[in-house]
Amino acid sequence: MSVADIKNLTADQVAVGDELPRLVVPVSATTVVLGALASRDWRPMHHDRDFAINRNGMKDIFINTPNNAAWFERYITDWTGPRGRLGRMKFRMSSSVFPGDEMVMSGTVEKISTDDTGCCWLDLSVAVSVDGEVSTSCQTRVAIPNDENDNPWSRKADQWKP
């Protein structure tokens, strides 16, 4: 695959208030366990239903925070394309996501700015919701190219100010 063939979001294609396309993910026990083990989180509440219910008092096993972050990253870079480079993520966890839930990911562009190195930043508000209730919200900054010749991944040292 050539980089030139890959669609990337550039600064001129985005505006404050733009909404990211929603992503709907049906969650199964496999979703939860795959995510926990991929993130090397061996705690039993993420793979042992008996422990989650009878020891932790939860409804079921539930998605762990590092895997939640991986879902957010996938959601954001699906939208930006591979030149999108995450700078910062801040999470607020309200409730858990369980097998049988339908996880809905949504997001809005809150701010567009250019720092003193010329890097274009988008401040996004993204969220995971289940049954219309926000489970986890995330304020994030992602760098996108100014134009087709720009590449945030090439920024090093003091040229990268997340």
Added chain:
Amino acid sequence: MPDEIPEIPQEVLDLIGKPLYREETGFDIEMGYVYNTLAAVQNGNPLYWDKSVALELAGAQIAPPTMLSVWFRPHYWSPGFEGERTALQTHFDMKRMLELPEAVISGNENIFGAPVKIGDTLTTCQVLKSVSEIKQTKVGLGRFWVIDVETVNQDGEHVGTDSYTCLGFRRPAQ
């Protein structure tokens, strides 16, 4: 201050700002875990799946930034260790030293620096940034503390900071 929760001990105040639990990754950063993470969230980003794209955009094969904490979680078991091994040891130290038996992570912020490349060796340390006065919260009386996990690569480049806001508390009956 309520009688049941003591003042912040001097030994805790002395820890603020000091690097603790400096630790090197137990294995070089490798692609197998990256593929597991990508598969778990069905992330098809060619930056990670296509080596030629990675080389052109990032100059090397790299790991997704949100995997930063993955590289420091201990193996479930390894020779010579017994019992459960915990990440973020400073958090458990605070629970013990502040005599707050319950604790939750109430907030988490990640800042991503230089990309983590396949083959990198990373070093981390935990820094206690602050401990709050006693607060009355919905779950009980307790304190908040903030721990930064700072990570550098083998060249000393900052690759990320994982900042945790924790709430240690006692339930009303405790």
